[in-house]
Each structure stands twice: as C-alpha cells, then as structure tokens.
Amino acid sequence: MTDTLKIDNLHVSVEGKPILRGVNLTIRRGETHALMGPNGSGKSTLGLVIMGHPKYQVTAGTMTLNGENLLDKSADERARLGLFYAFQRPVAIPGVKLADFLRHAATNVRHPERKEGEELMPMREFRRELKGKMEQLRMESEFARRYVNDGFSGGEMKRAEILQLAMLQPKIAILDETDSGLDADAVRLASQSIAEIGREKMGLLIITHHDKLLEHNPPDFTHVILGGRIVETGGVELANELHTQGYDRIRQAYPDADEANRKMVEKEEAAAVA
Amino acid sequence: MTATLSQPGFDQQSFDAFLHARNEPAWLVEQRREAWQSSLEKDWPARNEEEWMRTDIRLFKLNQFGLPVGPHSVWARPGDKVGDHRQDQSHTESGTTLTEGVDLAGRTAAEDSRPAHSALKAKWADKGVVFGSLDELVHTHGELIRKHLFTRAVDPTYDKFSALHAACWSGGHLLYVPRNVTIEEPLHCLSAISDGGVDLGHTLIVLEENAEATVMCETASPRQEDSGFHCGATEVILAPNSRLRFVSLQNWGHGVWHFAHQKAIVGRDASLQWTLAAIGSRLSKVNQHVELVGRGASTQVNGVLFTEGKQHISYHTLQHHAAPDCRSDFLYKSALQDKSRTVWRGMIKVDPLAIKTNGYQRNDNLLLAATARADSIPGLEIQCDDVRCTHGSTTGKVDEELIFYAQARGLTRKEATRLIVSGFFQQIFDRITIESVREALGQAILRRVREYV
Ligand SMILES: Nc1ncnc2c1ncn2[C@@H]1O[C@H](COP(=O)(O)OP(=O)(O)O)[C@@H](O)[C@H]1O
Ligand SMILES: [Mg+2]
Numbered sequence: 001m002t003d004t005l006k007i008d009n010l011h012v013s014v015e016g017k018p019i020l021r022g023v024n025l026t027i028r029r030g031e032t033h034a035l036m037g038p039n040g041s042g043k044s045t046l047g048l049v050i051m052g053h054p055k056y057q058v059t060a061g062t063m064t065l066n067g068e069n070l071l072d073k074s075a076d077e078r079a080r081l082g083l084f085y086a087f088q089r090p091v092a093i094p095g096v097k098l099a100d101f102l103r104h105a106a107t108n109v110r111h112p113e114r115k116e117g118e119e120l121m122p123m124r125e126f127r128r129e130l131k132g133k134m135e136q137l138r139m140e141s142e143f144a145r146r147y148v149n150d151g152f153s154g155g156e157m158k159r160a161e162i163l164q165l166a167m168l169q170p171k172i173a174i175l176d177e178t179d180s181g182l183d184a185d186a187v188r189l190a191s192q193s194i195a196e197i198g199r200e201k202m203g204l205l206i207i208t209h210h211d212k213l214l215e216h217n218p219p220d221f222t223h224v225i226l227g228g229r230i231v232e233t234g235g236v237e238l239a240n241e242l243h244t245q246g247y248d249r250i251r252q253a254y255p256d257a258d259e260a261n262r263k264m265v266e267k268e269e270a271a272a273v274a
Numbered sequence: 275m276t277a278t279l280s281q282p283g284f285d286q287q288s289f290d291a292f293l294h295a296r297n298e299p300a301w302l303v304e305q306r307r308e309a310w311q312s313s314l315e316k317d318w319p320a321r322n323e324e325e326w327m328r329t330d331i332r333l334f335k336l337n338q339f340g341l342p343v344g345p346h347s348v349w350a351r352p353g354d355k356v357g358d359h360r361q362d363q364s365h366t367e368s369g370t371t372l373t374e375g376v377d378l379a380g381r382t383a384a385e386d387s388r389p390a391h392s393a394l395k396a397k398w399a400d401k402g403v404v405f406g407s408l409d410e411l412v413h414t415h416g417e418l419i420r421k422h423l424f425t426r427a428v429d430p431t432y433d434k435f436s437a438l439h440a441a442c443w444s445g446g447h448l449l450y451v452p453r454n455v456t457i458e459e460p461l462h463c464l465s466a467i468s469d470g471g472v473d474l475g476h477t478l479i480v481l482e483e484n485a486e487a488t489v490m491c492e493t494a495s496p497r498q499e500d501s502g503f504h505c506g507a508t509e510v511i512l513a514p515n516s517r518l519r520f521v522s523l524q525n526w527g528h529g530v531w532h533f534a535h536q537k538a539i540v541g542r543d544a545s546l547q548w549t550l551a552a553i554g555s556r557l558s559k560v561n562q563h564v565e566l567v568g569r570g571a572s573t574q575v576n577g578v579l580f581t582e583g584k585q586h587i588s589y590h591t592l593q594h595h596a597a598p599d600c601r602s603d604f605l606y607k608s609a610l611q612d613k614s615r616t617v618w619r620g621m622i623k624v625d626p627l628a629i630k631t632n633g634y635q636r637n638d639n640l641l642l643a644a645t646a647r648a649d650s651i652p653g654l655e656i657q658c659d660d661v662r663c664t665h666g667s668t669t670g671k672v673d674e675e676l677i678f679y680a681q682a683r684g685l686t687r688k689e690a691t692r693l694i695v696s697g698f699f700q701q702i703f704d705r706i707t708i709e710s711v712r713e714a715l716g717q718a719i720l721r722r723v724r725e726y727v
Contacts, residue, residue: 051682054674075681076690084682091679095697101683104693108684116688147697164683 003029003066003082003171005050005203010061012042012049012228019045019264021228022061027203029171032217034239035207037225038247040265043207044088046225047174051085052078065172079105080112082171086161086178088207092149098160099130099144102167109168133166137193154181162193172203179213191216211243224250227260283337284438292341292442296409299416305423309430309440316434328617328649329559329588334531339472339503342387342444370464371714372490372523379459380405384445386471394461401455408446408476418450422480427509427537432561435533439474439505446476451485451516460488460519460708467493469500469527477508481516481544490711492523493554501529501556510538512546514568519547521711525718526554528583534560542568542597549706551578551715553722558587566593566600566628576702577606580719581614581646588617593635595628595661604635607702609695610646611724619651622665624658631661639669640698642691643727672726691726695719 005027012020020042027033037043049056050063052075063070065081073081093101107121108114120126130144139159149157158178165173175194179187191213194204199217206213214236222238223230226247231254232238242250251258289310293303319326373381380394382405392406399405404415412419424430430440447463465475479489495502504526512518526532532555540546552558564573579587593602608616622633639648650667672694680690696716706712 053678074687075678076684076686079682079684087679087682091673091675093676093680093694093697095700096693101680101693104685104689105680105683108686108689116686147700168683 005172006064008062011059013057013059014055019228023230027172027205029203030200032204032219034214034219034222035205036242040268041225041261042228043225044176047085047176051075080109084165084168084170084173086175088176090149090157094147094150096148097145098148101148106167137163155186158182162190166197174205176207179208179210187212214239226254227257229257231257288341292343295343301420306441309437312431313434313437313441316437318434325590341442372492372711373462374710376710377459379457379461381462382406382447383464384475385466386468387445387474398457402452404450405461408448409444411448422511426539428507428535435505436535439507442474443476444474449479451481451487453482454484456486460490463491465493467495467502471502473504475506479510481512481518483513484515486517488519490521493526495527498527500527504532506534508536512540512544514542514544516544521549524552524554528556530555532558537563540566540571540573543570546573549576552587553580553718561590563592565596567596569597570599572601575604576705578702578715579608579616581616582611582722585614591620593622595624595631598629601632606637607699609640609642610648611642613645615647617649621653622663624656624661626657628658629660633663635665637667641671688725692720692723695723
C-alpha cells in the first residue's frame, strides 16, 4: 500500500479563534502537491497541525497516516511515523550542535522503538552519511558544528531544514516557504536537492509564493487555500495561473472565504499593533 | 545518625574535648579559642539581613550535629567506603566523580571531617610541594600554615558560621606549591560524609611566585537523600605570576546543610580560573569572594548550578578590584527543576586606585518548572572613573517552541528538555579546559533532568 496522509473536514482553532474551517486533503507517497494562498489563509497552521503543534486545537475532523489516527499522537511520535515539517520560521537551540541534534533525531526516526537513554546510531556511520548529504547540498562541513539555527541567516536556516529533510527521509514532508530567503541560485540548489533526496520517495506538500521551487518540482496537484478552506484544487496549470494573475479571480469566486480571510488578517494586524 | 559518630552538640564541653584530642600547636589552639568565643557571641543571622532574607534556615538545628571527636567513622565500616558503595543510579558512580581517566599528581580525602588518606607523587614532594591533610600537616608544617591560615583570605569574624568554622575546622586539605614549580597533573581533594555526619573542612591553597597547579575538590554523600552539615571555608592565596585552575563540585546528599566562605587573593599578574558546580545539598549558602590585589591579576569564574526537589542554593559573590589593570569575568548559570530555588547576588567592587579595571559578571537562569524560582541580583560598587564594568542577568522558562521544534524532529519531550538544558550550559562547558570535569559535570546534570513541565 502506498503511504497515505488523509485529512478530512479538519477544523482548527488557536486560542479559541477558528483558523481552519474544514480542510480536506489526501497526500500519497510519490505525489507532489502545491499549497498556495494569500497571507494569513492558514497554510502554516495546516503544516503545524499536521506535525502536532500543541497550541493548535483540532475541534472537528480526522487526520490519519495509513489509516492510523494521528490526532492523539505527539509531535515526536508523528516524526517517528514518517512525517516531516520544514519550518517557515525555524527556532534556534543555543549550545546544541546541529550534528548532535541530527544524530539524535535520525536515530529516533529510524528506530521508532528506541527507548530514551539507549545508544545513538554509531558516530562514524552518522558522520559519513552527514558528510555525504552535506556535500550533495554543497554545505561547508563547518556548518554541522554550529549551534542549531543560532545566528543563522534566513537562507542558512532554510538550507539547514533541507539537510534535516535529507537525513530523516520522511514518508510525507511539508515544506513551508522553504524557498523564501533564498536567492535564485540557492532555490535551484534546493530544488535539485529535493529531487536528489528523492521526490518520488516522499509525498510532498510545498507551500510557496514563488514559482521557482515548483518549476523544478512540478506539482501533480495545486490547492488554493483561502480563509482556512481549500477552495480549489487543480493541476500544475492552477499554480501557473496564480503566479501570473494572483488571487483576484479566487477572491471573487469565493466571497465567503475571502471575507473570512480578511477578518483573520485584520485580527492579526490588530494584535500586532496592540 | 550512628553511635560511632561523636556526641551531639556544639557546646563548651565537646569543644574542649575536641581541642584536647587534637593536641595542636599553641598558636592554633589560641586561634581556635578566639574564634569559638566569637561564635558564641555572634547571633544567628537575622531574617531581615540582606544576605539571609531569601535564605531561610529556621529549620537548621546545630545541635542535631556533633563535633568530630575520636577516630571512628561510619566510613570505616567495610563495604561502606566512599568509592565503592554508590548504588544509587541518580548519583555518581563513585565518590570521585571528577577524576575519571585522569592521571593525578596526588589525592587526599577526608571522611566525616577526619583525615582519611593522602598521597602525592614523590617527584612533586621532592620539589617541595606540600599536599595532604591540613589536620596532619599542621603537626609537621605548622609555621607554613600559620603564615596563611585565616590571615589574608577568610575572616573568621564575618558571621556565626565563619567563626564556628574557624574554631572547629577539621578534615581539611592543604596544597602548597613553592616558587617556579609547575605541577602538571591535577590534584584531587575529596570531602565525604556519612548520613547525618558533619564536614568542617578547610581547604588552603597557596601558590608561591610563578607556581602553577590544577586542583579539583569535591564533596560526596553515600546516597542522594542523605543529610548532614557542612560548615567550611576555602582560602586560595596566589603570589605574583602564579596560575591556578581550581574546580569545586558540591555534590552532597539532598539533606545536607552547606555553609561556606570561600576567598581567593590574586597577586600581581597571577591568574585564577575557578569552576564551581553546585548540585547537592538541601540548602547552601556560599560567600564566594575573589580579591585582585596586584596589578594585572585576572580571574575567570564559571558557576554551574542545578537544583531540584526543594533544594535551595544561594551564592553571594564579590569580585573585588583592589589594584589597577585587573580583569574579572564571572559567569553563573543555573537550571532549576521542581520547587527548587536559587539566589545569586553578585557584586563588582572597584577601589579608587583600580584604574583600567575590566570587570564582567553575568547570571542566567533557566526555569524547568513553573514552581521553581530564581532570584538574581547583580550589583556594582565603583569608586574609580577609568574602568569598564558590565553585568547582566536573565531568567526564563524553557521556550515551548524549542521543545516543539525538537519533537518535530523525533526527540521526545524529555530528550528535548535535556538537549536544551545541555545547550544552556554549553557556554560554560566551552570554558572548562579539563575534559574529565566537563564530562562529569555534563553527565551529573543531565542525569537529573526530567521532562520540562
Ligand atoms: N500561534 C498563533 N497564535 C495566534 N494566531 C495564530 C497563530 N498561528 C496562526 N494564527 C492566525 O491564523 C491565521 C493563519 O495564519 P498562518 O497559518 O500562519 O497563515 P499563512 O501561513 O497562510 O500565512 C492568521 O490570521 C494568524 O493570525
Ligand atoms: Mg505561513
């Protein structure tokens, strides 16, 4: 059976405020999906809730991986089941070297039964593999000795996320604006890396505003999210339309969702001012 | 408490018996009597005193403990020796945590405030190095000790505890390094007590001109829950151009009351690196004082505190610039679990003539539970214009977003918490140049870290 992430009628609130209002989405291993939508439409929320961020409450709906309920699982359990979320805004962990962090992460993800305190994967094996992946991504080896995301530029953080994706080899990966903050060369490199990591070995959900990442990773499906709902799903041509013409047609076609989106963004702006 | 321990109480009768049994030189008997008198005259600290207002010792009862008189100690029981009886996983494997894989120049140990055993490599003894039990060496090196003991560093009249210590010290350690001698290997001092026991140890370290040494001191109890009483002092006297790396690990059982006065005098162009870790005791009250007395002296202090349960650890530090061109750099980090509490009160004092002072102090606290509490009170007292002094402090919880990030990469909440705690201390571990110490401290702390709640 192909690994399948299935989301049905998902409703999500944060601090009592509804954000996602009935999302339906099915991603199979081997497929590439694009998720596009204006600011504040709920893209990152969807990614974070799939990964199990405790701040987001699921008020209705279901989410399964290969039929297994995900909603009662913690983030680390989901990671061990093969889910990966590349953060739009990664956080720094001062004092913890990226290599040490990754060795721990890779051990857990590859040995989901591992108990706390049991041996990590052998250092030599890990180092060799990390070195290979970093060469592939054209990263300086010194990079792995730096503290996780600490003092990284925006671009470095995104590249560190791709390195982690490459090392953890998930079944389903969500890339949240992994191309923003990267220049054109870096985006090309990132796209190549994703292809090399094995696009066909993963199910990919690519959240992006740009067309570069999709150019190298043409989506099988494009979803448009507005006001916390997926309002349209199409093929690669939908992504192209949105890039060239923006969201005007979508906003007009779905006035309710547009209104909901406006309200969410207004609240966000009001909160930012306050 | 055990019958083999001395009679309870710190009264006149037991003090006289203590003095009588020790048979020490007259100057020392006199010094002890004077301090005893002073301890009788001094009141217990009042709750409204600045140093004690955050540290409540009302439950401490001195007379539950006794002066170490007589040769017996429960450590003398077979199979109950420091070093081979630690079954408790949460504690260190042996009484000596810091020396794993280290070639030592010498070692000395006190058990229940009595000298246990000492050894020093002959090549260092031949060079005039004196190392071992202060109690024993006072009989052979009395004049050397007299010159330094309570003369320049610790003031016996500071408070009731310093007076009591000066009167009753026992189970002490001495290191004396003559001019131009560099001891390559570290020296190790262990102070161990049994459950309910006392340690009144005095550590005296004297480096003469251009001498160099590394000293590692640690304390131990048989089990983590054990009680006891430590009333101690440390005096470090560094002559011009000497260099000392000093590590001290306070690792008592969690029922031990710990009161300590520690002071270092650093001479011209001498340097002191002092790394301390405090992870044991029920309650600790420590005065740590470094006085830079000669031009160009420098000191770096690295403090690591980890508390859990209801532990209370209070550090009052003073970096005193009494000469020009000196540098001091104090960094303290504490992580607190459960309902534990730390107090850090730091002061940089600069005398009028101490121009070109470079002073730095910082205290960072990481709260691992909403019920833990850290008080951080930095301070400056500067009487000189031409100085650079900076200080800072932070106190915060573990950031839930960091935990989530690590969990999203497959680490459990507990593993994430440990990683974040080890990262928090990394800045200090980076400054510790002795690998065995870095490893031992890191492991001792991580073993204790549970899940962030
Ligand atoms: N942690 C949060 N706390 C409060 N509001 C949030 C939080 N996360 C998202 N939101 C709100 O949910 C809406 C969608 O946000 P987000 O998912 O980040 O949008 P996108 O990624 O599409 O730009 C926004 O209005 C935002 O204010
Ligand atoms: Mg977003």
